[in-house]
Amino acid sequence: MKQLVFVFFLFVTLIAKSQTNIISNSDFNNIKINNITLSDLKKTLGKQTKIESLLGTSNSYEDNGFYYYYKFNGLKIDFSTSGRKPYIESFDVLNNEASFTIKGITVTVGDPISKLGTIDLSTGRNGDKSILFAECDSCDVFINIDFDQTTKKITKINYFDMS
Numbered sequence: 001m002k003q004l005v006f007v008f009f010l011f012v013t014l015i016a017k018s019q020t021n022i023i024s025n026s027d028f029n030n031i032k033i034n035n036i037t038l039s040d041l042k043k044t045l046g047k048q049t050k051i052e053s054l055l056g057t058s059n060s061y062e063d064n065g066f067y068y069y070y071k072f073n074g075l076k077i078d079f080s081t082s083g084r085k086p087y088i089e090s091f092d093v094l095n096n097e098a099s100f101t102i103k104g105i106t107v108t109v110g111d112p113i114s115k116l117g118t119i120d121l122s123t124g125r126n127g128d129k130s131i132l133f134a135e136c137d138s139c140d141v142f143i144n145i146d147f148d149q150t151t152k153k154i155t156k157i158n159y160f161d162m163s
Contacts, residue, residue, distance in 0.1 A: 019122040020132045020142075023103065028135050031143070031159075032101035033075065033091060038159075046079030046086040074098035074109070080161075093157035100157045102133060102143065111154050113147050 029039040036054045044050035046068040048061055055072055062069040068079040068086065074097030080089040093100045096108045107115050113131065121129040128149055134142035140163040146156040 019120055020134050020137050021119050022137070023133050023135065025135055027103050028133075028141075032099075032106075033077075033093070034072075034099055035101070038088070041077070042088055046081065046088075051077070072098065087161060088159065089161050091159045107145075107154060107157075109154050109156065113145070113152050113154060116145075 029037065029042075031038040033041065034055060040054060041051070044054065048058075048068070048070075051070060052058060055070075055075070058070045058072055060069070060071045063081075066080070066082045067089070068081065070077045070079075074095040075091065075093055077091045078089045079086045093109060096110045099106050099108045101107075102116075105116055113119070116131065119131055122132045123129055128146075130147065131145040132142055133145075141161045142159075144158045144160065145154055146158075147154050
């Protein structure tokens with residue numbers, strides 16, 4: 001019985017690893033939104049003048065005491081301000097007015113996922129596939145790329161820091 005449990009655990013672990021595209025810390029920090037690196041965006045600590053000097057004037061900005069919310073054409077960025085220094089909690093590339101670059105490949109909403117090269121697909125609870133990028137399988141910071149299941153074209157790109 002113990003051998004069966006061990007084999008099952010090993011099998012599940014191998015499946016989980018094949019569903020996340022692991023990238024280096026350097027590749028992760030060099031992710032770009034509209035040609036601005038994630039590392040440079042993090043350094044702003046959500047300060048409006050610094051964010052807007054990198055990405056241009058925002059369409060809207062809100063500070064509710066816990067978050068800084070920014071909206072740009074095709075892009076939303078949220079900084080959490082609770083508990084420690086402000087950090088990017090999430091960003092969303094919503095349409096083709098914003099670009100996203102990972103490992104030197106630039107994509108946007110509407111592009112075919114084939115543009116990303118050979119990648120592993122992750123299956124969600126509803127059975128739909130998406131593309132996950134992270135520094136490790138169990139990391140709390142990751143990129144999720146949703147795509148139309150029929151056309152295989154990107155519909156949304158998200159970054160989450162759940163730490």
